[in-house]
Amino acid sequence: MATASVASHSGAAHDHHDHEHHDNFITKYIFSTDHKMIGKQFLITGMFWAIIGGLLSLIFRLQLGFPEMDMSFMKPILGGWIDETGTLDPEFYLALVTMHGTIMVFFVLTAGLSGTFSNYLIPLQIGARDMASGFMNMLSYWFFFVSGVIMFISLFIETGPAAGGWVVYPPLSALEQAIPGSGLGMTLWLISMTFFIASSLLGGINYITTVINLRTKGMSFSRLPLTIWAFFLTAVIGLLSFPVLFSAALLLVFDRSFGTSFYLADIYIGGEALPNTGGSPVLYQHLFWFLGHPEVYIVLLPALGITSEIIATNSRKPIFGYKAMIISMLGITILSFVVWAHHMFVSGMNPFLGSIFMFLTLIIAIPSAVKVFNYLTTLWRGNLIFTPGMLFSIGLVSFFISGGLTGIFLGNSAIDIQLHDTYFVVAHFHLVMGSASFFGLMAGVYHWFPKMFGRMMDAKLGYIHFWATFIGVYLVFFPMHYIGIAGFPRRYYTWTGFEFSNMYTDLNMFVSIAAILTFGAQLIFLFNFFYSMYRGRVAPLNPWRSNTLEWTTPLHPGHGNWPGEIPSVYRWPYDYSKPGAPEDFIPQTVPLSATPESNLPHEQELVKLEKEIIAEEEAVLVANESTNS
C-alpha cells in the first residue's frame, strides 16, 4: 500500500519502482498519506477557516463602524445574540473577537500556512518521495480537523464560545461567573486547542525529520531553498513552544475543573468569596506568551521563506545574502524564545524584567531589518516579472516593514505604557503578522498552484485581487495607528462612554467599509482558485522557469513524486541570470560539469568531485536495470 512504498524510500535511489496505486476515494482524498494531498487538505481547510474568521470580523466591524445599525437581518444566523432592538450582545461581541483571533492565528496562519506548504513543499523541494512518516502526517491533519470541528461546534452553543480574548487570560477564562463564554465554550476551546497542539507537534516532528534525513543526494543544508530553511526552523520553534501552551492550558483546566489555584487568588465574584489563594494570573501570561511570541514567528517565518523563493525567481536574480538570510532566521528562532514578556510590560511583573525584555526585544528587530534589506537588494538590478505571486511577495515586504517599525515603539517599555492594549497594537500585529503572513499564503498559492493542480490560475484576476487586497489592507489597518495613538482601547464594544474616545466615528466607519470591500475582494480569489482548478489553462512543467526540484516532477506527480529516480542536486537553488549561462536560470539538477561556461572559480573545482559521484550513480543505475529485467 501507499505507506509501504513511501516508507521504503530513502535518499539512496536504488530501491524504487514505479508503483501502481489502486487508491480508492477514501485513501486518495480523505485518509491520504500522500504529503501532497495532505497539504491540499490543509489548504482547503485553512481557506474554510479564513472565510469563517473573516466573516466574524465583519460582524464586529459593523458594530464598531455603525454602532447605531439595526442588525436584525443577522438574526437568522445569530439568533438571541441580537436583541429585539437589533443590537448586538456585548458579550457576544467579545466572543467574536476571541474566535476571530483564535481562528486566524492558529487555524489559518499556522495550520493553513505551515500545514499547507511545509507538507506540500518539503518533500518536493528536498527531493524526497514523501514525509518521514506518512501516517503521522495524516494524523496531523485529522487532529487539526477534529480540533476545528470542536471549535466550530463551540460557536453554536447556548452560552456562546470562549470570550476572554484569544489569549484567554484567567481568571476571566477560568470563571463561568465572570462571563458565560467561560463555561462550556471555554471547555471546548481548551479541548480544541489540545487537539491542535497535538496536530502541530505531529506535523513539526515530521517536517524536522524529513528535512534532516530525506534530502536527496547533493542536497546539503547549504543548498536548501530558503523555503525549506524557513519551514524547518518554524517546526523547531513549534516543537519547543507548543508544549508550553499545552501546560498552560492544562493548569487552566485544573483550575477550572478540579479546584486548584495555579492562576487564581483572592477572588470575590458573584457575591461570593472563592476559596482559592496563592495563585498568580501573571504566571499564566508568562506561560502563554512563551508560546505566544514564538507563535507569531511560526506564523511569519514560512511566509518569509515563501517570499524569498518567489522574489528570487521572479527577479531572475539570486536571493541576496543567502547566508545572511539563514543566519537572520536562526537568530530570530533563538531570540523569539527570549522576548515573550514584552507583552507584559504593564502586567504588574517586576519592572526589572521589563528592562531586560526591552533590550532583548529590540535585538530581535535587527535580524528582521537585515531580511528587509536583503529583499530590497534582491530586487535591485533584477529583471522583475510581476506574477501574482511576486506581487503578493512585494506586498508582504511592505507590511513587514510597516508593522515591524511599529514594533520598535511597542518594544520600548516606556512608550508601551501608553500604547499597550490600544489599537496601535492591533495595527502593529495585523500588519506584521496578519497581513504579511496572509500575503505569504497567497503568494504561495499563486506560485505553486500550477504544481498542485496542474493548471494555471488566471493572472489578470490575480492582479486585481492583489491590488484590491493590498490597498484594502492599508486602508483598514493604517488608520488604526491614529486611533491607537489617541488611546482607543482594544476589545471595546463601543467607545462612546468616554470623553477621550468619543470621536473618530467617521474613521471607524471608513475602516469598516474598507474591511467589507477587502473581504469582498477575496471572492475574486475564491472564484479564480476553484475555477482554475478545473478549467484553468494547463500549466507548463516549469511555468516560472524556476530552479527548485519540484518543477522537475511530472505535471501531476503521483505518490512518490518522481516516476523514476529522484534527481540529484548539484548546485544551490539561486543560479538565476548567471553570467555566461545561455538561459537566465539553471535548475538545481544541472551538474556543474554541464555548465563550464558559467561556473565560478570555486565551482570549477567542485566539478571533479561531481564527476566521481555521477560515475558512482551510473553504476547503481546499471545494477538496478539488470536486477529489474
Add this chain to the structure above:
Amino acid sequence: MYGFLIAVGALLLLSIIWMVYRIQTLVSVVKGSDKKIASGSNKINALMFVFFLVGATILMFWYSIKEFDNYQLPVASEHGVVTDQLFWITMAVTGVVFLITHVLLFWFPYKYQWKEDRVASFYPDNNKLEVIWTIVPAIALTVLVIGGWRAWSDITAPAPENSHVVEILGYQFAWEVRYPGMDNVLGEHDYRLTSATNVSGVDFSDKNALDDFSSPVVVIPKGEPVLFKIRARDVLHSVFAPHMRLKMDAVPGMPTRFWFTPTKTTEEMRRETGNDEFVYEIACTEICGRGHNSMRKEIRVVEPEEYRKWLADQKPYIVNNPSLVENLPADLKELAEITISEYK
C-alpha cells in the same frame, strides 16, 4: 421588491464581469500573450507601485498633519512628557526608515521591470553590506533603547515618600477609589470581607482603616507625586489614564502600583483645550467581560490647597456607615466611635 431589484442588478453585474473575463482570456490566448514571459500587464503593475507610493504618501502626510490635534492627546504628567518625547523621537527615526525602504521597494519594481534584452545582475552577496546594515540598525536601536530604559527606570522607581496614596480597585464593572485619610496609610484589606457595603474588603480591625474614605472621583493635587495602589477583586482589569500616560494591570491576588506627578489641573486643561467639559478619565484596558468598555472613572486634578481642603471635607467609610464597625472587638469599636464622633 427593492431586494429583488438589487439581486437582479448584482446578477447582471456578475454576468458582465464574467463575460469580460472570458473575452480577455480568449483575446490573450489569440494574441499569444499568455505564452510570453512577461505580458503587457507587467508594465501596468510596475506603474501601479509608483502610483501607490505617491498616492499613499500624500494621503498619509495629509491626514497625519490635518488630524494631529485630534490623535495627539494632551499630556498632563511629568513622565508623560518624557515618554511622549521618546515616542516622537522613535517616530522620526522609524519614519525615515519607513519612507526610504518604501521608496526603494516601490521604485525598484518600476525601474527594474522585465525587459527582454536586459539580464539581471548576478549579485549573490556582499558581506560588507550585510555587516553595515546589521550594525547601523543595532546602534540606532541601542540609542532608542537606552532612552527608553532610563525613562522606564525612573517611572518604575519606588514612589517618593511624600506621595499621596490612592487605592484603585477594579471589579466587574467599575472602579472603587479608596483614600488612606489623614494618616496617608491605607488600612489592611482581605477579600473575604468584601460585601455590598464594603466594596474594597477593608479590614476595619486595622486602626489605619478607620479614617479611610471612598470617593466617586479621583481627586489629586497638581505638582505633587501621587501613588496609585492598584487591585482587582474578580478578574484582570487595567487602569488606563490616557492623559497621564499611565497604565497598569489590576491583578487579583497581586497588588500593583504606578506613581506619577500630574502637571496640569483640570481647569488648566480646560483652558488649554478650549473645551469646558474636559475631564481626565480612567478606562479599563484589560478585557474583563460584558462591561469592559464602561469602566469609567473621572480624575480631577486640583491645586494643592484645594486638594487639602477637599481632603479635610471627606467622611470616612465608618462615619457614613457605622454598621461597618459593629462587629469589632470592644476596644477597637471604642476607638472607631471616637473617630466617628470627631467627624460629626
